[in-house]
Amino acid sequence: MIKYITIALSLIFINTCFAQEMITKIDSIIKVNSNLNQKIGISVGFIKNNEEHFFNYGNLNRTDSTKISQNSIFEIGSITKLFTAHLIARQVELGKIDLDNTIDDYLPPFFELNTGLQNKIKVSDLASHQSGLPDFNFQELMEVNPKQPLNEVTKEMVDSVLMNTSNLKSYGSYQYSNISYVLLGYILENIVQDNYENIIKNNILIPLNMSKTKTLDYAGNEVTMGYNAQGELQDFFNWNSVIAPAGLLKSNATDMLKFIRLLLKPNNQAINNQLESTYFKNTFIELGLGLNILRENDTVVFAKTGDTLGQSCVLAYNPEKEWGIIILTNQANRTANEIFNQIFDILN
Template sequence: MKIIVSVVILLISNQLAFGQSREKKIDSICQAIQNKNPEVAISIGFIENSKEYFFNYGKISQESDFKVDENTVYEIGSITKLLTANLIVQAQDERKLKIVDFIDNYLPKEYMLSEKIKGKLKISDLASHQSGLPDFDFGQLIELNPKQPLDISKEAIHSILNDSTKLSDYGNYRYSNISYVLMGIILESIYSKSFDELVKEKILVPSKMKNTLTTDFNVKNKVVGHDINGVEQDYFVWNSLFAPAGLLKSNTSDMSKLLKTLLSNKGKIGKATSVTEKTFYKNTQMEIGFGQEIERNGNDTFFYKAGDTFSCSSIFAYDRKSNWGIVIMINHKNSDLIRELINTIYEQALR
């Protein structure tokens, strides 16, 4: 499997996994990996045929005596985009928009596209990272605010939209945060509600996700995050503009509930998922849905979305045919470790 490419799969003895149930295999694999990385807290939620299993290793901080559990909060970063995309499709189901519509028709007047790119960008281009719009300059944002670079302003968005006179490589994949910021602006405009209100009303409450946090994440049971060098790092503060691109905080209990909702095909969220799972972009290396990525392995197809912040890394994946789902969260920005975990679990326990 190549959920994220260029990964060397950790080889665990086949004798260790032989004859074990999937959940016991996952525990054995993760325990071995955590033993190699004792400073990292790892929380995993696994769903198989609607039954939930949770695996937790490590403490909420290196100084704490409290161990992480399924209720421990982490930053989930760009997994937020999966929820934003689902909200957009729900809006289509409610006939408030069509995902093939041009975005010009839905942006508030204060956000202006130049004449040269009006009538060219569809909502589906945003969701599948094909817009060709320039993204935020994170180097510049970090210089301006090293601790909280995502505390962006309307002026930052205005400058990108107003100054863009061409779309670079339109129709090709280029990962884009500005696209999901614009999707959030569109949602707020058509519903006359904040993204915070919408995600709670249309996803968190129906899925009974009581501990997925938005504006207020001042809770005791949350991990202390660490940057790529292992230095303690603050969580990103809630910024209403950037939020749809990656500012939710959650735990494996809540995200497992979301997995069950997606796999059930029930309700408005489940109905919207049938659209988010369609292919909107494909080349020889990747296949992109509406807010998530698609992986095919023989006759098997599964969907996933990874998330990285300055303090945490995570991944959310599910396989409809085999009826399993998994979410992995760690308290370090370490996408390599997330790759090692998900690929080893898949190869050793889920195939």
């Protein structure tokens, strides 16, 4: 008996040392990247086997010395798409949406599809970026409104795309699309009979107590400032109810780990199976619903990036090894991706 107790205690000690070594390496990676980009603010939340760790470097902005914390608010950009995909998967589980059905069955009646599009685009095509629909011309939006280009996206613009697109030349091919997630937002609103902001609050933010994750009202003394790739000041995107489902949430490391916990929960598996199934795959990329699927040897990691004009972030998780990570940075450069790539090598 004493022999078995000794072995058990030794294993616990070894696992504890290994876990601590991993956390130390993760912190070292973040610190090195912070030193390479001394003006950038970085906030990282990491969960492994239900234990949370936070790593914060830099300041909220470049005009004072207020330090970044795990509660500092960043734009999460297109990681919002993962929230939208999760809401779609919930409706699938409730039997209100079939991913193989075409969007004609679910879009609000005020949209009219060109005859060339009718009964051709599946719901899963929208969520996996293979609908073939043309996306908004971001360059033109920037020319009209360089600081707030998304202000120019309207329901009428969406309607025009659906009415004036007569064929889907790239259908079934990967083409990253914001309009696809705008349409998923309208589908949710039509099914639930509520606006997107209320849907995401009532189904995710409030139940998970993600009280710092913001939609319209995000002002406060914990909000970071954004900076473009050249280091110039860049305001957060305004909340626009049309394009919001594609990328307008603001959040922090504390709240985002709550969402990652939801993605790691075994009792959430029915919904996760919808998100994590492969809907598109070629030589370069594999996609679930709102997720990139990364495979290395026998390891499968699910990830989503988020980039705005002034901030960049990465979310990733591995249900099998029970870890998840959120990396938030307040400059639109490659730092978040570099940190993730280096940490990814350690975790695998």
